[in-house]
Amino acid sequence: MLEIKGLGHRYADGHRALTGIDLGVERGELVCLVGPSGCGKSTLLRCVAGLLRPTEGTVTLDGNTVDRVPDGLAVVFQDYTRSLFPWLTVRDNVALVLRRRGLGRRERRAAAEEALAAVGLADAVRKYPWQLSGGMQQRAAIARALAYRPSLLLMDEPFGSVDAQTREDLEDLLLTVRGGEGGMTILLVTHDIDESVYVGDRVVVLTGAPGTVHTELRVDLPAPRDQIATREHPAFVALRAEVGRAVRRP
Amino acid sequence: MTGKEGVAGKEGVASEAGKVGLAGRARAVRGFVGRIWLAVLLLALWEAAARAAGDLYFPPPTEIASTARELWWSGPASRLFLSDKALDDFGPSLTHLLAGWAIAAAVGIAAGVAIGLSRVLFELLDPVLQLGRAIPPPTLIPFFLVVFGLGTEMQVATIVFGAVWPVLLNTVEGVRGVEPLYLDTARAFGFGRATRILRVVLPAAAPRTAAGLRVALGFALILMVIAELMGAGGGIGAHLNDAERGFLPTELWAGIALLGLIGYLLNGVFLLVERRLIGHHRERQD
Ligand SMILES: Nc1ncnc2c1ncn2[C@@H]1O[C@H](COP(=O)(O)OP(=O)(O)OP(=O)(O)O)[C@@H](O)[C@H]1O
Ligand SMILES: [Mg+2]
Numbered sequence: 001m002l003e004i005k006g007l008g009h010r011y012a013d014g015h016r017a018l019t020g021i022d023l024g025v026e027r028g029e030l031v032c033l034v035g036p037s038g039c040g041k042s043t044l045l046r047c048v049a050g051l052l053r054p055t056e057g058t059v060t061l062d063g064n065t066v067d068r069v070p071d072g073l074a075v076v077f078q079d080y081t082r083s084l085f086p087w088l089t090v091r092d093n094v095a096l097v098l099r100r101r102g103l104g105r106r107e108r109r110a111a112a113e114e115a116l117a118a119v120g121l122a123d124a125v126r127k128y129p130w131q132l133s134g135g136m137q138q139r140a141a142i143a144r145a146l147a148y149r150p151s152l153l154l155m156d157e158p159f160g161s162v163d164a165q166t167r168e169d170l171e172d173l174l175l176t177v178r179g180g181e182g183g184m185t186i187l188l189v190t191h192d193i194d195e196s197v198y199v200g201d202r203v204v205v206l207t208g209a210p211g212t213v214h215t216e217l218r219v220d221l222p223a224p225r226d227q228i229a230t231r232e233h234p235a236f237v238a239l240r241a242e243v244g245r246a247v248r249r250p
Numbered sequence: 251m252t253g254k255e256g257v258a259g260k261e262g263v264a265s266e267a268g269k270v271g272l273a274g275r276a277r278a279v280r281g282f283v284g285r286i287w288l289a290v291l292l293l294a295l296w297e298a299a300a301r302a303a304g305d306l307y308f309p310p311p312t313e314i315a316s317t318a319r320e321l322w323w324s325g326p327a328s329r330l331f332l333s334d335k336a337l338d339d340f341g342p343s344l345t346h347l348l349a350g351w352a353i354a355a356a357v358g359i360a361a362g363v364a365i366g367l368s369r370v371l372f373e374l375l376d377p378v379l380q381l382g383r384a385i386p387p388p389t390l391i392p393f394f395l396v397v398f399g400l401g402t403e404m405q406v407a408t409i410v411f412g413a414v415w416p417v418l419l420n421t422v423e424g425v426r427g428v429e430p431l432y433l434d435t436a437r438a439f440g441f442g443r444a445t446r447i448l449r450v451v452l453p454a455a456a457p458r459t460a461a462g463l464r465v466a467l468g469f470a471l472i473l474m475v476i477a478e479l480m481g482a483g484g485g486i487g488a489h490l491n492d493a494e495r496g497f498l499p500t501e502l503w504a505g506i507a508l509l510g511l512i513g514y515l516l517n518g519v520f521l522l523v524e525r526r527l528i529g530h531h532r533e534r535q536d
Contacts, residue, residue, distance in 0.1 A: 049438055051434050051437060051438060069437050069438055069440060071440060073438060073439075073440065074438070074439065075435070075438040075439075077431060077434070077435065077438075079431055082429050082431040082432070083431050083432075083434075083435045085432060085435075085450065085453070085454075087453045087454070087456070087528065088453075096449060097439040099445070100439070100440050100441075148439065
């Protein structure tokens with residue numbers, strides 16, 4: 001579905017962020033990207049999103065070159081504090097992106113409230129983003145992306161600012177949502193090696209700088225994943241060790 | 251979405267609204283009293299000084315007020331006590347003022363968004379705009395007089411020319427300053443160009459635009475008076491001219507006080523509307 005070939009990017013200031021990235025992602029697959037800070041993960045996501053035109057190589061989606069933002073895309077930006085619109089309530093932030101789905105105003109609001117409830121923000125729907133804590137803002141941004149029901153979802157460090165328990169709940173929410181109808185292809189950037197193995201079908205380890213693909217690991221773990229059982233599964237333990245080694249020893 | 255239960259339970263979004271509301275109102279009343287007492291004192295001093303001096307050119311405020319009442323508020327109750335002269339004076343003045351300001355707002359915002367969004371346009375036009383803004387608007391009155399002759403067009407044109415700059419330049423700055431991630435977010439979720447402008451760019455720039463609109467309102471009032479003083483059939487400026495020619499200092503003062511009052515009220519109404527519309531735009535305040 002998603003095909004990245006020879007992708008490289010050099011920023012206008014001459015900084016080389018990415019080089020020679022080759023990566024294919026199947027429809028419905030959840031691929032985790034891990035790698036040290038500054039290795040170009042966000043840059044890669046921006047290229048896939050069509051927000052940044054790579055200076056080398058191509059990104060194709062269903063055979064079409066990505067030269068603008070593709071349809072059915074949703075993004076959870078790393079900098080979630082500046083991605084919600086401060087002049088709209090949390091609910092209206094979510095409802096705004098649903099306009100494209102051709103829903104009426106009341107349906108949009110209902111869908112927004114449902115999505116916010118799913119991330120534990122049922123009581124904050126009428127608040128403005130700047131009235132929320134960082135973790136709550138981050139969950140609002142996740143709710144917005146999930147409510148949109150994208151076919152391609154890009155998430156940049158989406159669970160970075162929440163407590164461990166909430167983080168696990170959000171991981172499971174993500175796994176439930178992607179299993180739903182339609183099938184969602186997901187690229188998820190994370191710094192948490194355990195998380196990458198727990199939620200991913202595949203883990204791609206990047207190294208910098210400039211960012212390149214270091215290792216790709218398929219995650220073969222029993223299907224309904226479980227926070228306790230999966231994490232003590234021998235295959236899980238082996239995989240996280242392997243990812244850990246790849247991240248540490250470039 | 252899934253039917254999954256809320257992830258993190260209920261958030262501590264306790265209803266502090268009630269408490270804040272009461273305390274806020276008490277603070278507002280105290281603030282009002284705190285601000286008004288000096289004005290009252292100054293008026294009283296003025297009154298006493300004017301009575302003591304007994305100078306024809308400096309009538310006491312009570313006399314100015316009663317003259318103003320006589321002139322403009324001696325009409326029938328059905329017309330909010332507005333006299334015929336009030337309609338003749340306020341009608342054209344306020345119509346010109348608001349029409350000029352509205353045109354300046356529309357032009358300023360539309361052009362400001364266009365210029366602010368386009369780097370090419372901005373770099374091309376910025377020097378021209380700086381030059382245009384630097385021209386003192388009243389200097390164009392003779393030109394507008396030549397083009398339009400005496401009357402509404404000339405007055406409105408003068409107001410528009412003066413009031414458009416703060417709106418335009420503030421909107422340009424506001425649009426150029428829009429958080430880039432807001433725009434990326436809008437693009438990522440597939441907002442079209444029109445939606446992006448209406449739903450993201452305009453609201454994001456709104457505080458700056460509003461500041462420009464408020465300055466423009468003040469300019470519009472000044473230019474309205476100047477244009478009317480330059481010669482016009484009606485309006486408050488014409489009243490001032492008549493009072494001057496008729497050697498009626500109290501009526502002159504009444505006109506001055508009236509203009510002050512209009513400026514004060516316009517600004518007050520503007521602030522109220524602004525707070526209602528974009529009060530929560532401002533980022534976290536304490
Ligand atoms: N707009 C820019 N102009 C110039 N260089 C940039 C720009 N954005 C990012 N970079 C550089 O590109 C490199 C990769 O940045 P990127 O944000 O993609 O890293 P990342 O892997 O997402 O890091 P992190 O995990 O800290 O978010 C960094 O060295 C960064 O300094
Ligand atoms: Mg990043």
